[in-house]
Amino acid sequence: MPLVTTKEMFEKSMKEHFAIGAFNINNMEFIQAITDAAEEAKSPVILQVSSSAIKYARMKYLVKMVEAAVETTTIPIALHLDHGPDFETCKMCIDNGFTSVMIDGSKYNFEENVALTKQVVDYAHERGVVVEAEIGKLAGVEDDVNVADADARYTDPEQAYEFVEKTGCDSLAIAIGTSHGAYKFKGDAKLRFDILQKIKEKLPNTPIVLHGASSVVPELVEICNHNGGDIPGAKGCPDEMLKQAGESGVSKINVDTDLRLAMTAQIRKVFYEEPSIFDPRKYLGAARDEIKKTVLHKMNEVFGSAHKA
Ligand code: G3H
Ligand code: 13P
Ligand code: ZN
Numbered sequence: 001m002p003l004v005t006t007k008e009m010f011e012k013s014m015k016e017h018f019a020i021g022a023f024n025i026n027n028m029e030f031i032q033a034i035t036d037a038a039e040e041a042k043s044p045v046i047l048q049v050s051s052s053a054i055k056y057a058r059m060k061y062l063v064k065m066v067e068a069a070v071e072t073t074t075i076p077i078a079l080h081l082d083h084g085p086d087f088e089t090c091k092m093c094i095d096n097g098f099t100s101v102m103i104d105g106s107k108y109n110f111e112e113n114v115a116l117t118k119q120v121v122d123y124a125h126e127r128g129v130v131v132e133a134e135i136g137k138l139a140g141v142e143d144d145v146n147v148a149d150a151d152a153r154y155t156d157p158e159q160a161y162e163f164v165e166k167t168g169c170d171s172l173a174i175a176i177g178t179s180h181g182a183y184k185f186k187g188d189a190k191l192r193f194d195i196l197q198k199i200k201e202k203l204p205n206t207p208i209v210l211h212g213a214s215s216v217v218p219e220l221v222e223i224c225n226h227n228g229g230d231i232p233g234a235k236g237c238p239d240e241m242l243k244q245a246g247e248s249g250v251s252k253i254n255v256d257t258d259l260r261l262a263m264t265a266q267i268r269k270v271f272y273e274e275p276s277i278f279d280p281r282k283y284l285g286a287a288r289d290e291i292k293k294t295v296l297h298k299m300n301e302v303f304g305s306a307h308k309a
Contacts, residue, residue: 136175
């Protein structure tokens with residue numbers, strides 16, 4: 001089956017109350033591991049590429065490898081730009097065959113974010129490509145914010161409605177307490193499901209996206225640290241919360257950190273336990289297996305996307 005747009009995927013996920021995993025890719029091992037997992041779970045999947053991944057792996061290589069995955073699997077696959085920083089990057093991805101792009105104008109004020117998003121929407125829609133946009137700001141634990149500041153960063157449901165009306169974006173990334181990376185919470189993990197519910201009431205037909213949604217799998221952090229790593233106090237979104245998010249109207253769940261941890265855990269383990277190994281296929285193969293296992297767990301046990309292909 002050719003690459004699909006997320007529009008088709010989200011129609012099904014909204015009707016049947018499950019979430020689709022969007023996994024960041026940087027090289028062949030990630031692409032194979034994620035699509036092998038999706039094939040095994042019979043799950044739709046979104047492969048997403050950041051602008052720094054494009055710089056690292058190069059556009060043509062990424063697109064051709066994704067094409068190879070599409071040709072050798074039977075599940076619906078979408079190719080998505082993650083956190084497009086400007087119009088030019090979105091245009092480049094649309095022109096290279098991506099089926100969906102994110103324009104991340106969350107660093108701008110409301111009017112600027114609307115104008116930039118609208119510019120991307122106009123270009124994308126003319127070419128059959130769909131657009132994810134963001135309103136609200138994802139704070140990290142490293143950002144020293146007081147309670148009032150923290151509240152101001154969550155997505156405001158009224159503003160979310162106005163933003164979608166004005167831009168015509170196809171899906172919306174919101175801020176309800178998640179953040180990127182391996183350090184999401186200082187104390188207990190907490191997501192503002194009350195805000196999610198209000199957004200869904202205002203925008204029942206708009207697919208909602210949760211960024212910064214790695215669970216920072218404790219076992220993977222432990223393998224890293226046990227084999228010479230130094231990632232103390234890492235903490236992510238527990239699986240139960242992500243499950244609840246999927247059942248409460250979140251249609252797309254973004255995962256990058258967990259896959260980085262999976263790859264690093266196995267490479268560290270092989271290096272530490274078998275120092276004589278220097279065939280990259282040995283440690284990259286182990287890394288690919290661990291990424292696949294991590295993705296399978298999410299599709300089968302957390303997102304509810306297994307058997308929805
Ligand atoms: O949200 C950002 C993603 O984790 C991509 O990160 O820009 O380092 O590829 P990156
Ligand atoms: P994590 O850092 O939690 O994996 O989030 C990834 C993400 O949101 C990519 O856009
Ligand atoms: Zn993100």
